[in-house]
Amino acid sequence: MVAQVTMKDLQSPVEPTWCPGCGDYGILNAVKRALVQLGIPPHQVAFFSGIGCGSKLPDYIRANGFNSLHGRPVPIAQGFKLAHHDMVVIVVDGDGDNYGIGGNHWLHVMRRNINITHIVQNNMVYGLTKGQYAPTSMKGFVSSTSPEGTIEWPINPIAIALAAGATFVARGFAGDPKHLADLIAKGIQHKGYALIDVFQPCVIFNRINTYDWFRERIYKLEDDPNYDPHDKRMAWEKAHEWGDRIPIGIFYINEDLPTLEEQIPALSEKPLYQHEIPPKLEDLEALKLMFV
């Protein structure tokens, strides 16, 4: 039975501070649509964000939120999920957060298959710090910290996620909120860790990867009847497609692995926060005997 949740239920009193035309509006819209579509009421969802323009999103949606530190929402979200596992947990952070400073946390959350949905707002530039290059900036991208163009190659989030063992790997586009909402909804429904990397045009600091730039190149994997997202080899090949044609949609999905929380005995009956404390005195007294 799906609860009735409307866009209005998700309306925050706080007005976004994003620039007009920012891709983050499309992402916010898609997140709300996904929650409405799935009928998830605001008190049953918790957002964890990093630092950056997109990480302000939790304030702009009526739900539980935790705006943390740059690159650090992923471990906080995991600790929270293990303590309250029937909450829908969504991480919203940026390419600097997740592919830069928080890279190690990301690498390890993927191999744990904890039931978290992870939306990475990938604008291929550092926006809030006013225009330095990002881990996902294309080679040669000119910025204030790469005045002659970057001499590094960009991170490939899709390929890394596949290699690291993520069980749901997708890419969306902020310019297509309807399609993105569908991806987010599927990510939330997925039993395990779901990555949704989102092309998010920064209208101020990234004059290369614009809405038009993406629209000219992207196509949807689901439009190809031969594409099977359960086939990791196919996904691996698509993960490396870049240039004139760039795929979006679900690259890979594996529904056969248990989640982290399913494998923890203490969580089998009820969420950890509902456990009664302290433990029984007789159990504590019995523990003493191990030291005699």
Next chain:
Amino acid sequence: MTKNSVNIKLGGEAGQGVESSGMGFARAIARAGLHIFGVQDYMSRIRGGHNWYQIRVSERPLFAHEPKIQLLLAFDERTVHDHLHELVEGGAVIYDEGLKVDEDEIKSKGVIPMPMPLLKLAEELGGSKLMLNTAAVAAAAGILEFDLSYPESVIRDSFGRRKGSEIADRNIRVANAAYEEARRRYAHLFEWKLEAIPDAPKKMVLNGNQALGLGAIAAGCKFCCGYPMTPASSLLEFMFAQARRFNLVVRQIEDEIGALLHAIGAAHAGVRAMTCTSGGGFSLMVEALSLAGSTETPVVVVVAQRPGPATGMPTRTEQGELLFTLFAGHGEFPRAVLAPGSVEQCVYEMARAFNLAEKYQMPVIVLTDAFLANSLRSVDMDAIDFRKITENIDRGKLILPHEHEKIDEALKDGYRRYEFFEDGISLRIPPGHPKAIYSVAGEEHTPEGFIDWEERADNRVKMMQKRMRKLEVAVSDMKLPQLYGPQDAELTLVCWGSSLGPTLEAMERLNDNGVRTNLLQFIDIHPLDWESVADILANCRRWVSVEGNYSAQLSRWIRMNTGLKPAGTVTRYDGRPLNPVYIVEQLQSLLVKV
């Protein structure tokens, strides 16, 4: 004959079972109703090198080890070479007769060489050279004329009564033979004896890390995570071992950054959460500590100190992180720092840390060190009274999201996570209830928890004052330094953490030598009622701080808060624990000057 007062050292290579034999022997002695203090010393390697384990025995509770020993069990030649000088005259060395040991050198120190066919007995009667340890410990029991049934009971328990009982039987065969032979050949030469006190109170044998684990579990900690780092790892392992029994979630995380953040996440959900590490790992946690301060998330961080800087001396001990833990983190935010000094204090202070964290919605740091974390001590079973913990759980202004009635009652006009109250403490309702939907932010925030994107000055001032106000209120829950010894003294020793044990014994020795001495132990380091502390110190004729670090950090902290300076400091920073003899020697040279 000297009864029930002896120091025994076991030494050998890593992998030879020095630690397990030492701990087993210590446990057997405690089962006989005697008190023990066990200290280990090992190198950062898995095999080879040189490790030792030292057991001090007495009829009264012990808090420290002594530099001189009476009995040495040498599993290799190096042990004889390295530790011969620690033996007192009339002391003995037990070793396998196959080792190349210079008996004349041993004799020249007035020490008795006691070669034994340990390996032969292990192989012939036990079928394994691994049982050499058993033979050595049993031989020691033989010359001490200690009732072998106590070591036997420990062997039975460690090798199990089910499948492993055959191994236990073989070990016991080896033990009996070694015991009898050692007693027959050498017992009459050896002055020190151990005699069981069967009607003594039942004892537990545990180290500081295990004691912290007991305190955490009793206090209702349900979430523990960490990244392995000596000397904190055994606490993490203890929690893993108890996870099934107490329904805990215990996790090994990719790094210490992630570990504290995991704990913050769990605490944000309303669970008592902790992490444990050493100084290097705590360095990585500093950013997250600041986040806990800003978001007012109650977490407990155990910092088991070891010598720094950088990797320092991984297996050694030091008290070098006092000022670091007090000041760690960008920005100003409330925290508490507690430094238990004994096994019992580890149990109770750890539990108290969770109460303080939740009551004041702030991070609490529990400081120990390798010496306290690893040292094994016997305590009477009754000395650890879990009711004192379970009956005093204080979760402060917490309402869990499934406590619907309480929420309905509390929330008449909606919920604001960082509402201003006189005591600075807001109502804490973890996410999950439809009436308490909110956001929190590490960034300066509004009472609702939203980022204050205009960065308003008035809101900032109110929020800073709100958070720091909690510290002022918390002072009423903090303990002033504890006095030991005579009320009136010409010399006051001031210490914190693991210095307690050695300093207590140093105090006793000084009093015995006619120097009227008492001791002030700081368990609570911060926050404190510094006016009262200043009064106490002003009434001391002369006070000297005794610390296991270079710069006498506690004395600096005291000076910063009271303006008072010690008459002198006793410090140690060679990676070795303080001991009473060292402290008295240092004080003697100091007192000449002051």
